[in-house]
Each structure stands twice: as structure tokens, then as C-alpha cells.
Amino acid sequence: MLNGDLRDLSTPSAVQEYLKDTVFASHTVTALSGGLCNFTFRLHLVAQHQGHSTYVLKYAAPYVAFSAGTMPFTPERQNFEAGALRLVEKLQPGDGIVTAPVVHHLDDVAHVMIIDDCGEDTRTLKQSMIDGLVSPAMAEEIGCALGRFIGRIHSWTKDPSVDLSLFETNDEAKEISGFISYGRLTSTLTGKDDIPALSDPPIDISQTDLQVISDLAAVRIQAINTTTETFTHGDFWPGNIMVSLRTDPEGGISPKLEKLYVLDWEATKTGLRGLDLGQFCAEIHLLRRFHANCEEPASVMLESFLRTYGQNQDVDVALARTALTHVGAHLVAWGPRVKWGGREETRAIVKEGADLLAKGAFASEEWLQSQLIGPLLQSSNE
Numbered sequence: 249m250l251n252g253d254l255r256d257l258s259t260p261s262a263v264q265e266y267l268k269d270t271v272f273a274s275h276t277v278t279a280l281s282g283g284l285c286n287f288t289f290r291l292h293l294v295a296q297h298q299g300h301s302t303y304v305l306k307y308a309a310p311y312v313a314f315s316a317g318t319m320p321f322t323p324e325r326q327n328f329e330a331g332a333l334r335l336v337e338k339l340q341p342g343d344g345i346v347t348a349p350v351v352h353h354l355d356d357v358a359h360v361m362i363i364d365d366c367g368e369d370t371r372t373l374k375q376s377m378i379d380g381l382v383s384p385a386m387a388e389e390i391g392c393a394l395g396r397f398i399g400r401i402h403s404w405t406k407d408p409s410v411d412l413s414l415f416e417t418n419d420e421a422k423e424i425s426g427f428i429s430y431g432r433l434t435s436t437l438t439g440k441d442d443i444p445a446l447s448d449p450p451i452d453i454s455q456t457d458l459q460v461i462s463d464l465a466a467v468r469i470q471a472i473n474t475t476t477e478t479f480t481h482g483d484f485w486p487g488n489i490m491v492s493l494r495t496d497p498e499g500g501i502s503p504k505l506e507k508l509y510v511l512d513w514e515a516t517k518t519g520l521r522g523l524d525l526g527q528f529c530a531e532i533h534l535l536r537r538f539h540a541n542c543e544e545p546a547s548v549m550l551e552s553f554l555r556t557y558g559q560n561q562d563v564d565v566a567l568a569r570t571a572l573t574h575v576g577a578h579l580v581a582w583g584p585r586v587k588w589g590g591r592e593e594t595r596a597i598v599k600e601g602a603d604l605l606a607k608g609a610f611a612s613e614e615w616l617q618s619q620l621i622g623p624l625l626q627s628s629n630e
Contacts, residue, residue: 374486387545391552482515526574558627576604
């Protein structure tokens with residue numbers, strides 16, 4: 249067993265030292281990119297363990313990794329992630345296309361978790377789409393699979409055998425989620441945050457719309473902090489989904505989908521299921537807006553994801569409003585803070601997000617059906 253301590257494990261050399269004299273001792277430790285909250289490393293073991301030659305280690309520092317120490321985040325978040333991953337292992341079909349890594353070790357003193365390695369040949373769904381590896385046919389398959397998966401996750405709330413009390417207490421994740429998506433909306437739109445693409449002049453938005461958005465943000469933050477509507481992943485986007493492809497055994501040129509791994513469950517909590525739907529849809533929409541080769545597969549994936557979810561879950565206008573306004577919030581809060589395109593393209597996506605927030609807050613079902621969230625409602629009415 250590993251002996252927990254409070255050392256800093258943010259570097260490969262520190263991780264290698266921590267693992268020595270254990271079954272996870274590694275001759276090589278490499279830092280992995282992509283994670284925002286934790287420091288993540290691939291372990292290349294000195295000797296195989298339970299048939300594995302590699303694992304992934306996640307270290308939860310007392311701050312968000314990408315913030316270089318400026319944004320505190322309790323390392324106990326790892327307990328929420330481990331609990332969620334163990335529930336996935338217990339409750340999800342083992343032969344499904346979509347799964348999550350298995351937890352092999354949890355050190356809740358050093359805040360280290362060791363999980364399955366999805367494979368060195370996997371890449372995120374976001375990168376797979378940018379690289380042109382996802383055909384429209386595969387996009388349909390992925391959208392359906394993810395729609396079913398997140399629907400099953402949301403259904404845990406109805407399972408009397410599942411105790412979700414742990415996830416109700418993930419208060420810090422709720423606070424962070426509320427702030428990064430809704431706490432910055434007004435300051436982003438008014439130019440207070442001094443984002444270059446949105447300055448000189450600031451985004452053209454009426455005071456009426458700005459007030460609607462401000463009011464919506466306050467209500468949404470309150471809901472995020474207090475609701476126990478359902479179990480949610482909390483950070484469901486294409487950067488947290490790994491794609492494993494395989495060569496067609498019949499000799500075809502195009503690769504086939506083998507597995508999808510859903511990662512990074514530290515923000516999991518009881519909350520609003522519309523936020524999981526909205527975050528995923530917003531990121532897929534950004535891919536088709538900023539990458540021409542993604543336009544068709546992204547549109548197919550959006551439609552199949554929402555349609556499949558709507559066919560298998562209870563859906564109403566309130567859920568559609570929450571999901572669509574969260575798309576808008578994501579476009580405003582993240583669109584100008586992540587490098588997607590040039591100044592004018594960035595301003596356009598932020599303006600689109602603001603319009604979705606202002607119009608979506610009180611939108612009719614007819615209007616919602618005309619928007620990108622439309623397949624969610626249309627499928628529930630079939």
C-alpha cells in the first residue's frame with residue numbers, strides 16, 4: 249500500500265519518488281495535457297500489475313491546476329470523483345460503448361488516485377473532431393451513445409439503491425460552477441473584465457437584455473447551489489471524453505469507434521441536468537462554428553445526442569430553457585477566454601450567447617424548437 253503524505257506531487261519526478269517501492273513503481277512518468285483541475289500523469293510501470301503496464305495518476309492539489317495556484321479548490325474533490333467512478337463501474341453496462349476508468353487506488357491523505365489508462369492512442373473527442381477523424385456516421389453513433397449514457401447517469405436519482413448524499417455536499421464545485429459560467433456574464437458583456445476581443449467598443453447589448461441576463465444569472469447560481477434535482481457529471485464536454493478507434497477488420501480505410509471514456513468527475517454533484525446538456529452542446533456548437541471540417545459531423549452529433557436523450561428521459565420546456573440558456577452562458581463566459589478564432593468571430597459568438605440568454609430565459613416551446621436545442625423537445629413529442 250502507498251503511504252499517504254502531504255508532499256507536492258505536481259511534477260513527474262515527485263510522482264516517481266512517491267511511487268517507489270510500491271506495485272505502481274514506474275520507470276517513466278509523463279505529464280498529460282488537457283486536465284484543468286488536477287495534475288495528471290501516465291505511469292509506465294517497472295513490472296506489470298494485474299495485467300496492466302500503464303496507469304494514470306491524478307493528483308489533486310489544493311488549487312485548480314491550470315490556475316498556477318491562484319484559484320483554490322479543496323483536494324477533497326477527489327473523493328467525489330472516486331465515488332462517481334465507482335458508481336459508473338457498478339451501475340453502467342460493462343459492454344457499452346461509453347464507460348469511465350476504473351479506480352485502482354485512492355490515497356485520500358496525499359490526494360492521489362490511480363485509474364485505468366485509456367491508452368496512448370486515444371485522444372479527446374474535441375481533438376478527434378478537429379483532426380477530421382469523426383465522420384458524420386461516427387458522429388451519429390457517438391451522439392446516440394453519449395445521449396444514452398448521460399441519460400442513465402441522470403436517472404441514478406430515481407434508483408432507490410443509489411445513495412447520492414455524498415454528492416449533495418460538493419459545495420465548492422457548485423460555487424465554482426456557478427461563478428465560471430454565470431458569475432462572469434455581466435462583467436464580460438459590459439467590458440469590465442477587459443477582454444481584448446470585447447473591448448473598443450464593448451459588445452452591443454441593450455440594458456433591457458443585460459438586466460434579463462443579470463437576473464437569470466442570479467437565479468441560476470442559486471439553483472446550482474441548492475438544487476438536488478438529479479445527479480450530474482458537472483463538467484460534461486468533449487475535452488473530457490476520450491475516443492478509442494480501431495481499424496476495420498474487413499479492411500476498410502476509415503477507423504471504427506471502439507470505446508468512449510468519460511473522464512474528470514471531480515465536479516460531480518446533485519444539480520441541474522440541463523447544465524450537462526448545455527455544456528456539451530455549446531462545445532460541439534463551437535467546433536462547428538470555428539472549424540469548417542467539423543460543421544457536418546458536429547451538427548449530426550448535436551441532433552443525435554439531443555434526440556436520443558429526449559427519447560429516453562423526461563423532457564419538458566423548463567429543461568430545454570435551462571439547457572439552451574446554459575449554451576448561451578457558456579458561449580459568453582468561455583467563448584472569449586479560450587482561443588477559438590479572431591476578434592470578429594469571437595465577438596459574434598459572444599453576441600450569439602447573449603441573445604440565447606436574453607431570448608431563452610422566457611422562450612416559448614415553439615421558439616425553443618427552432619433553436620439548436622430543438623431535437624430535445626421534438627424527440628420527446630414523437
